[in-house]
Structures are given as C-alpha cells and as structure tokens.
Amino acid sequence: MSEAHNLFGTLQTFDLGNGRQGALHSLRQLENAGVGPVSRLPVSIRLVLEAVLRNCDGKRVLEENVRALANWKPTGPRTEEIPFVVARIVLQDFTGVPLLVDLAAMRSALARLGKNPKMIEPLVPVDLVVDHSVQVDYAGTPDAMSRNLELEFKRNRERYEFLKWGMQAFGTFKVVPPGIGIVHQVNLEYLAKGVLSCPSTVSGQPSALYYPDTLVGTDSHTTMINGLGIVGWGVGGIEAEAGMLGQPVYFLTPDVVGVHLTGALREGVTATDLALTVTERLRKAKVVGKFVEFFGPGAAALPVVDRATIANMAPEYGATMGFFPIDAECVSYLRATGRSEEHCRAYENYYRAQGLFGIPKRGEIQYSVELELDLATVVPSVAGPKRPQDRIRLPDLKREFQAAFTRPVSESGFGRAVQDLGRSFLVSATPGFHAGGGSQEPVMAPEARKHGTNPQTELEMANNRPTPDSVVAQGVPHGGQIRHGSVLIAAITSCTNTSNPSVMLAAGLLAKKAVERGLQVNPLVKASLAPGSRVVSDYLTRTGLQTYLDQLGFNLVGYGCTTCIGNSGPLPAAVDEVIGKYDLIAASVLSGNRNFEARVHQSIKANFLMSPPLVVAFALAGRVDIDLSREPIGKGKDGEDVFLKDLWPTLQEVRDLMQSALTPAVFRKLYRDFAGQNPKWNEIKTGAGTEYQWDATSTYIQEPPFFQEFGLQSGEIREIKGARALGIFGDSVTTDHISPAGTIKKSAPAGRYLTERGVAVEDFNSYGSRRGNDQVMTRGTFANVRIKNLMVPGTEGGVTRCFASKTCECAPGEQVSIYDAAMACKREGTPLVVIAGHEYGTGSSRDWAAKGTALLGVKAVVAQSFERIHRSNLVGMGVLPLQFKEGTSARTLKLDGTETFDVLGLGQNLKPQQDLTLRLTRASGLVETVPVTCRIDTPIEVDYYQHGGILPFVLRQLVAGQGAGSGAVASA
Numbered sequence: 014m015s016e017a018h019n020l021f022g023t024l025q026t027f028d029l030g031n032g033r034q035g036a037l038h039s040l041r042q043l044e045n046a047g048v049g050p051v052s053r054l055p056v057s058i059r060l061v062l063e064a065v066l067r068n069c070d071g072k073r074v075l076e077e078n079v080r081a082l083a084n085w086k087p088t089g090p091r092t093e094e095i096p097f098v099v100a101r102i103v104l105q106d107f108t109g110v111p112l113l114v115d116l117a118a119m120r121s122a123l124a125r126l127g128k129n130p131k132m133i134e135p136l137v138p139v140d141l142v143v144d145h146s147v148q149v150d151y152a153g154t155p156d157a158m159s160r161n162l163e164l165e166f167k168r169n170r171e172r173y174e175f176l177k178w179g180m181q182a183f184g185t186f187k188v189v190p191p192g193i194g195i196v197h198q199v200n201l202e203y204l205a206k207g208v209l210s211c212p213s214t215v216s217g218q219p220s221a222l223y224y225p226d227t228l229v230g231t232d233s234h235t236t237m238i239n240g241l242g243i244v245g246w247g248v249g250g251i252e253a254e255a256g257m258l259g260q261p262v263y264f265l266t267p268d269v270v271g272v273h274l275t276g277a278l279r280e281g282v283t284a285t286d287l288a289l290t291v292t293e294r295l296r297k298a299k300v301v302g303k304f305v306e307f308f309g310p311g312a313a314a315l316p317v318v319d320r321a322t323i324a325n326m327a328p329e330y331g332a333t334m335g336f337f338p339i340d341a342e343c344v345s346y347l348r349a350t351g352r353s354e355e356h357c358r359a360y361e362n363y364y365r366a367q368g369l370f371g372i373p374k375r376g377e378i379q380y381s382v383e384l385e386l387d388l389a390t391v392v393p394s395v396a397g398p399k400r401p402q403d404r405i406r407l408p409d410l411k412r413e414f415q416a417a418f419t420r421p422v423s424e425s426g427f428g429r430a431v432q433d434l435g436r437s438f439l440v441s442a443t444p445g446f447h448a449g450g451g452s453q454e455p456v457m458a459p460e461a462r463k464h465g466t467n468p469q470t471e472l473e474m475a476n477n478r479p480t481p482d483s484v485v486a487q488g489v490p491h492g493g494q495i496r497h498g499s500v501l502i503a504a505i506t507s508c509t510n511t512s513n514p515s516v517m518l519a520a521g522l523l524a525k526k527a528v529e530r531g532l533q534v535n536p537l538v539k540a541s542l543a544p545g546s547r548v549v550s551d552y553l554t555r556t557g558l559q560t561y562l563d564q565l566g567f568n569l570v571g572y573g574c575t576t577c578i579g580n581s582g583p584l585p586a587a588v589d590e591v592i593g594k595y596d597l598i599a600a601s602v603l604s605g606n607r608n609f610e611a612r613v614h615q616s617i618k619a620n621f622l623m624s625p626p627l628v629v630a631f632a633l634a635g636r637v638d639i640d641l642s643r644e645p646i647g648k649g650k651d652g653e654d655v656f657l658k659d660l661w662p663t664l665q666e667v668r669d670l671m672q673s674a675l676t677p678a679v680f681r682k683l684y685r686d687f688a689g690q691n692p693k694w695n696e697i698k699t700g701a702g703t704e705y706q707w708d709a710t711s712t713y714i715q716e717p718p719f720f721q722e723f724g725l726q727s728g729e730i731r732e733i734k735g736a737r738a739l740g741i742f743g744d745s746v747t748t749d750h751i752s753p754a755g756t757i758k759k760s761a762p763a764g765r766y767l768t769e770r771g772v773a774v775e776d777f778n779s780y781g782s783r784r785g786n787d788q789v790m791t792r793g794t795f796a797n798v799r800i801k802n803l804m805v806p807g808t809e810g811g812v813t814r815c816f817a818s819k820t821c822e823c824a825p826g827e828q829v830s831i832y833d834a835a836m837a838c839k840r841e842g843t844p845l846v847v848i849a850g851h852e853y854g855t856g857s858s859r860d861w862a863a864k865g866t867a868l869l870g871v872k873a874v875v876a877q878s879f880e881r882i883h884r885s886n887l888v889g890m891g892v893l894p895l896q897f898k899e900g901t902s903a904r905t906l907k908l909d910g911t912e913t914f915d916v917l918g919l920g921q922n923l924k925p926q927q928d929l930t931l932r933l934t935r936a937s938g939l940v941e942t943v944p945v946t947c948r949i950d951t952p953i954e955v956d957y958y959q960h961g962g963i964l965p966f967v968l969r970q971l972v973a974g975q976g977a978g979s980g981a982v983a984s985a
C-alpha cells in the first residue's frame with residue numbers, strides 16, 4: 014500500500030454514499046491551485062488528466078506533464094506526448110494469445126540471462142475474453158451453437174491450454190472462456206466498473222483511493238466502452254504489453270472534435286443507422302487521430318446502449334475515441350446490468366465530486382472544432398459494398414449496387430459489364446449437411462424447424478458418422494438460382510449491434526411479423542445469429558422472439574465474433590463453385606462494422622453493413638438490388654405482397670420489450686462462475702510453473718525469435734542502404750491485407766509449412782488462431798488473397814518479384830511468393846522496404862501486421878499516410894515508418910520495384926518527425942532523392958526504435974531496475 018501524493022493539494026476526500034469517505038485526486042482543486050482552466054477542458058481530456066496527475070511520480074510521469082495537459086489548447090500545436098497510465102487492459106484471444114506468448118518469451122529470456130523470470134508480471138488487471146475463435150460451421154439448426162462450440166474446442170485446444178497456463182502463471186491475468194460473449198459487450202455489461210479504487214494511505218491513514226476506470230484493449234473496437242463514459246481505445250498488442258509492464262501508453266496531445274447532437278431519432282430509424290451516419294460524417298470531417306466527444310441535448314437523451322453502438326465505430330470514422338461523458342444514464346445502465354447499489358452510488362458521487370457528471374451543453378467546453386448533427390435527420394441506411402464509411406440511404410441501395418457493379422475497381426467498384434447484371438446461375442442440388450437458413454425450398458421444413466429437428470443432421474446421426482471439418486456444410490440439397498447481388502450470408506453479428514437490445518429486439522419483432530405473414534428465407538442464404546453475450550439469448554427467449562428468428566434460420570450459432578471477424582464458415586461447395594466459375598458478385602448483409610474485401614468471406618465481394626432488423630429483411634428478400642421502400646420483400650401466405658413497412662416494428666413495440674432486456678438479476682446470474690457454467694473449459698488441462706515449457710513440435714505455440722538472442726545493450730540507429738522493395742501497394746491497404754486473420758490456403762507458404770508438419774488441411778484453422786506461432790504468421794504476412802502488389806500488375810495475393818541475386822535460384826525479377834522473396838533477401842543480407850499509398854495499415858489493430866513485416870526483414874515502410882495504431886506498431890517492432898511529402902507517391906515517382914533504396918539522414922541524433930531522404934537508384938543507374946518525413950512521432954518512440962522495438966526497450970529497463978514495479982501503478 015503506497016502513500017498517495019498530494020501534488021497541488023489535490024488529494025481530497027468525498028462522500029461514498031454509504032456513510033464512508035473515499036479519497037480522490039481532485040480536478041477542481043487543480044484548477045483552484047491555478048494550474049490550468051480545467052473545468053473548460055473536454056471531459057475526455059480531464060479524465061486523462063486525472064490519470065496523469067494521479068500517476069505523477071517524477072519518473073514516468075512528470076509535473077510538467079500535468080501542467081501541459083491542464084493547459085490543453087483547443088487548437089494548439091500537437092507536439093507534446095501524454096504519458097497515460099491506464100487502469101486496466103482487455104484482450105481478445107486472437108491478439109491476447111500472442112501477447113501471452115511474448116510475456117512467456119520474456120520470462121524465458123530473463124531465465125537465460127540468470128534473472129528472475131517473475132520480474133515479468135502484469136501490473137494492472139488484464140482480462141482476456143475468448144471470442145474470436147468460434148466459426149459458423151453449422152448454422153440454421155437448433156444444435157448449431159453446441160456443434161460450433163465443439164469444433165472450436167477441438168481446433169483450439171492447444172491455445173486454450175496455453176491460456177490456462179497463463180492464468181496460473183500471472184497473478185493479474187484472467188480469462189473469460191469461450192461461449193460467454195464478445196470482449197466489448199462483456200466489458201460493457203460486466204468488466205467495466207466506471208470507477209475503481211485501490212488501498213492507499215492518506216496522511217498515514219489507510220484509505221481507498223478512487224479513480225476513473227480507463228483502459229486500452231488489443232482490439233480496435235475497445236472504444237465501445239466510451240459509450241459508458243470510460244476513456245479507452247485500441248492499441249497494438251505490443252503497446253498493450255508495455256502497458257501491462259508499467260509503461261505509460263504514450264500518445265500525442267489530441268485535438269478534440271465536439272459533436273453537438275440535437276433532436277431525436279425518428280420512427281423507423283435505428284441506432285445502427287445513426288452509427289453509420291456518424292461514421293460517414295466524421296470520416297469526411299477528417300477526425301483521424303483525434304478524440305471525438307459527443308455533447309448537447311441529443312447526446313443526453315440517447316441511452317447508453319445507443320451511445321455504445323456509436324462509440325464502437327470510432328475506428329471506422331478514424332477517431333481515437335468516440336466519447337460520451339458520464340451522466341445519470343450511465344448510472345442507470347450500471348444498475349440495470351447488475352452492478353451493486355453501493356458501487357453505483359460511489360460511482361455517481363465520485364464523478365459529481367470531480368465536476369464531471371452530466372453531458373455538457375453548448376458553450377461549456379472549448380473543443381478544437383464543433384460539428385452539428387440533428388438526430389431527426391438520420392434515415393435508414395446501410396454501408397458498403399467495400400467500406401464502412403460509404404453509407405447508402407436504404408432506398409438507394411439498388412441503384413448503388415448496380416452502379417458499383419460496373420464502376421472501375423480503382424473507384425471501389427467491381428468493373429463488370431452491365432449486360433452481366435441480370436444473368437442468373439444454377440446451383441445444383443448436392444447431398445450433405447446444409448449450413449444455410451431459410452425455408453423457401455427448405456432443407457428443414459418449417460414444421461421441423463419448430464420442433465428443432467433437421468433431416469440432414471438426423472441422417473448424419475443415423476449414419477453415426479462424425480462430420481470432419483472439411484465437409485461441414487458442403488451440401489445444397491435443393492439447389493436454386495443465384496445471381497449478382499444475391500444475398501448468400503445474412504449475419505446478426507458483432508458487438509457493435511448485439512450489445513444494443515433495441516436493435517436485437519427489433520430484429521426479433523421483424524422476424525415474428527415475417528413468420529406470421531408466411532414469409533421464408535431462401536435456403537441458399539446462410540443465416541446466423543451470434544450475440545455478444547448470453548443476456549441477449551435470455552431476453553430473446555423470454556420475449557418469445559427467438560422462436561421466430563429460428564424459423565427464419567437465424568438460430569443461435571455461438572457467442573463470439575463469428576462473421577464480424579470473417580469466421581463466417583464455409584458456404585456450400587456447390588455455391589462456392591458457381592461463385593468462382595462465374596466470378597459472381599454475391600452479397601453478404603451483416604450487422605458488423607467492417608466490410609473490407611475478403612473480410613466477411615473470401616468468396617463474397619459485396620458486403621453491406623446494416624442493423625439487425627435490416628439483416629433479417631434482406632435475408633427474406635434474398636438480394637441487395639432491391640428498393641425495400643417501394644418493392645415488396647416477398648409474398649405472404651395470403652398471396653399478397655409484403656413490404657418492409659408491413660414488418661417494421663414501431664418504436665413503442667421495441668420500448669415495450671426493453672424492460673425485459675435489462676434485468677439486473679439476469680446479468681448477475683450469467684456473469685458469475687464462468688468455469689462452472691462451461692464444462693468444456695474445465696476439461697482443458699492446466700499447465701504449471703512460472704516459465705512456459707515450449708514444445709518445438711507445436712504448430713500453435715512457438716517461442717518467437719524476438720528475445721532469443723537478447724542482449725542488455727541497445728543497438729545504434731543507422732542509415733538503411735541498398736534495400737529492395739518487397740511490395741508496392743495502393744491506397745487503403747488494411748492490416749488484414751498485411752496479416753490476414755482468415756483461412757490458410759494449402760498452396761500458401763503457411764499452408765505448405767503446416768502440411769510439412771503433418772497438419773491436415775481441415776485442421777489448418779485460421780491465421781488468427783495461429784498467432785502464437787511466428788513461423789505461420791511470418792509466412793502469412795502479405796498473404797491475403799486480395800492484396801494487389803503493383804510490382805506484379807494484374808495479380809492478386811501475396812506475390813512479388815524476387816531480386817535476390819547471390820543465393821537465389823530464380824531469375825532476377827521472377828514472380829515468387831512474398832515470403833520466399835523475403836527469405837532469399839534475408840539470406841544475402843539485403844534489407845527490404847514496402848511502399849504504399851494512403852491509409853496504410855487501416856482496419857483492426859493487429860500487431861502481427863507489424864511483427865510479420867519485421868520478421869520478413871522489412872526495415873522501412875514508406876507510405877503516403879498511416880493508420881494510427883499500425884504506425885505505432887511498426888515503430889514498436891523497430892520498423893521505420895516514413896511518409897511521402899504531399900503530392901509524392903509511388904505513382905508520381907513511377908516506382909516498379911526494380912529500384913534500390915537508401916534511407917539517408919538516420920542516426921543517433923534522430924528527432925521525432927524529422928525530415929529524411931529516400932534515395933532511389935533506378936535499374937538504369939539513375940539516382941534520385943526524395944524528401945520524406947520520419948513518422949517516429951515522439952521522443953519515447955525514438956528510444957523504442959533505437960532498442961529495436963518497444964519490448965526489448967521494456968525488458969532492458971526491467972533488468973536495469975528502472976521499469977515495471979518502480980512506479981505507483983493503480984490497481985483495481
């Protein structure tokens with residue numbers, strides 16, 4: 014228990030509401046002490062300021078950091094970095110497993126150096142939610158959820174054993190097991206406390222010190238928690254590891270964009286429509302790298318669940334956060350979700366004492382920029398077909414799909430001939446288990462659905478034949494016609510929406526009306542329902558709505574990310590074959606937040622984001638080239654046309670059911686004793702010991718090379734000479750292009766690696782699940798089937814030209830896989846660079862996109878602009894991010910990969926954002942110099958780069974006794 018400091022006399026007490034007093038670091042007093050005009054600062058900045066003040070220890074956080082932030086200027090220069098010590102960390106399993114692998118590797122490195130491995134220990138609470146691994150192999154049947162869960166455990170046993178080792182090896186590392194929910198929804202409903210406390214002493218007397226709940230998470234959509242007034246955002250796993258080990262998360266002082274909300278949503282408009290509208294508006298307003306703070310009467314009137322839906326999509330609008338301040342709605346939400354009365358009172362009293370309670374009104378806060386949105390102007394919308402910010406008014410979707418069909422690929426279109434649009438193609442009937450929902454020509458007759466039986470499943474059971482992964486869901490017993498624009502995947506998925514009972518109930522109500530009118534879903538549509546927590550199933554069951562969703566094929570498939578992360582599972586082979594043969598522009602409709610190419614499913618090119626009720630509506634319609642405001646969705650059992658407006662639930666109908674959704678007792682029951690409620694998790698064996706016993710034969714968990722030759726001295730910053738291009742890419746290369754999460758192809762380098770180790774194709778699992786194995790992940794870097802390397806025009810996939818000359822057997826410039834070219838260059842000591850366009854590294858935070866880049870031997874990435882997290886991850890892995898000056902690009906320089914590159918001006922005196930020179934030597938021998946900006950943005954990043962990355966830096970600090978454990982780090 015440490016004595017809390019009393020800098021500026023800020024250590025004060027407040028009434029906890031239970032007759033006792035708590036201590037806090039008072040922001041009001043900071044202003045009274047003349048440090049800065051704190052009460053005029055955006056609420057989000059004040060919450061970060063509290064953390065800076067509380068953690069001010071003269072080492073990691075200095076008094077000048079407090080003064081600088083207390084005097085934040087709305088439009089000041091943004092050169093100062095803020096050292097932000099977060100209160101806790103959340104992880105999902107795709108990013109959490111490699112993070113745990115790194116921690117285990119650091120322990121191994123310390124043991125090899127003869128140091129105590131237990132020096133590596135998270136100093137803040139860490140919660141990992143296993144949500145990314147469940148895949149929709151089975152859908153449309155009553156047992157889909159249990160069968161998918163079974164397969165999940167079968168595929169991921171090794172990873173789960175490793176997680177269980179971590180639970181016993183690290184004191185503050187907890188795991189929410191599979192089958193419980195999605196990290197951000199679990200965070201909102203259960204993990205988040207809103208205010209935390211730790212034992213401390215005030216003037217020598219024991220006291221509980223209260224402080225705001227703040228966090229970082231290794232998932233971009235960590236921002237969902239901003240809807241509950243909690244500061245937090247997504248960081249790379251590398252930064253999260255540093256945060257765990259006591260390093261502050263450093264970020265440049267941000268601009269704060271205030272979004273003044275007025276009015277209210279109209280009848281027929283959902284929170285999803287609002288989130289898509291906000292995404293489009295804020296993308297245009299260029300909020301990348303900024304805080305966004307919503308305020309005004311419109312914000313105050315929104316319930317927390319709607320705020321969370323909007324906050325969730327902050328990565329899509331590009332902001333660091335989409336923050337809603339704390340108010341009575343937050344207290345109500347905490348109560349409704351089962352947090353204790355005592356805690357709710359302490360929460361409210363804490364924020365009142367800090368002057369942070371209530372949504373600000375116009376004029377109370379000085380923002381960098383103010384934007385205006387009248388909620389009454391929001392209309393029903395979808396977004397797509399390739400980017401979440403491309404919002405389309407619902408009535409315009411038909412026209413937009415048709416326009417995108419013929420638009421050039423370079424303009425986000427599909428580049429197809431107009432005469433192809435109306436053609437349809439036959440999917441032949443093939444035997445086998447059907448994975449799709451629906452019942453126009455039902456696999457499972459509607460009557461059978463009601464009773465929970467499925468002829469195909471029963472047939473399999475009768476044959477007593479286990480279903481191998483490879484043949485799951487391959488059959489199409491009744492066949493049918495599909496065409497461009499056919500909906501083949503309809504997924505109610507993603508924490509963005511499943512955390513919001515209003516849209517989930519609306520989906521159920523729409524399904525009910527559709528069933529009552531006799532509508533059915535075409536069996537070629539693979540429908541699925543994957544909520545982010547079991548609470549959703551509880552209220553859908555209690556309201557009787559799940560029955561109707563089941564009858565349309567929206568059976569529960571699991572509690573996890575599923576389609577949102579691309580785990581949509583296989584389509585029937587016959588469908589896939591037709592798509593491939595005719596290069597069909599088939600569609601998915603999903604309530605997710607991302608729709609980049611190949612994200613949802615490798616075969617589906619047009620992906621539209623929308624609210625859960627619209628997902629059901631488009632599943633019924635079976636196509637996206639339809640104007641649902643005018644054309645009928647289908648014919649009812651009475652032979653009459655049924656329109657969307659006939660099915661759409663009223664606001665009142667949804668409100669009437671909302672009470673049943675937020676029942677504190679249900680939350681308390683479902684969020685306790687995870688292990689006890691999950692026998693499969695209990696069956697996973699638990700390893701022992703503080704050091705992990707690496708198994709060289711494992712294809713899931715391997716000791717990464719990052720610390721294998723670790724020394725206590727950092728290297729020197731030197732110029733890069735004689736580098737070759739590994740890839741030249743266009744705009745909007747996503748982290749999924751760089752490090753795909755989905756399927757591993759047999760012919761890809763990673764597939765060959767697994768095959769050589771005796772792994773059958775059906776057991777390949779996904780790249781995401783193999784992030785604990787650097788060998789797979791390095792081979793998978795730039796292996797996305799849709800990535801286009803301009804060095805090899807006209808190709809898709811991870812190929813390049815190899816210019817290694819000394820050790821390579823291929824001819825100079827021969828087309829090879831990116832991995833093979835990189836290894837050839839590595840063998841002969843040739844450094845590599847990657848050249849890219851705008852928004853390089855956009856998409857989910859994915860540290861393997863940086864780790865894989867580094868392990869391929871890439872020393873610098875030169876881009877026109879970078880996504881925030883990926884840029885910092887590159888630095889965190891010792892890869893230099895360089896930015897072309899405005900007007901310069903690979904295209905203006907006419908780069909084709911035959912050049913060699915030098916980066917000049919790099920040295921020990923490197924300064925953040927310094928100008929450097931990129932020298933090109935063309936094949937002709939012509940030499941040109943190009944000025945570039947070094948996107949090492951902060952002084953601490955210079956240190957990281959010098960040490961070869963953030964983890965070697967932290968490890969050396971630990972060994973030198975300057976790092977973890979040296980500061981007062983708050984704990985819950």
Ligand code: SF4
Pocket residue numbers: 105144195196197232234506507508509573574577578605606
């Ligand atoms: S559901 Fe989607 S947004 Fe939510 S955590 Fe999973 S992948 Fe991320």
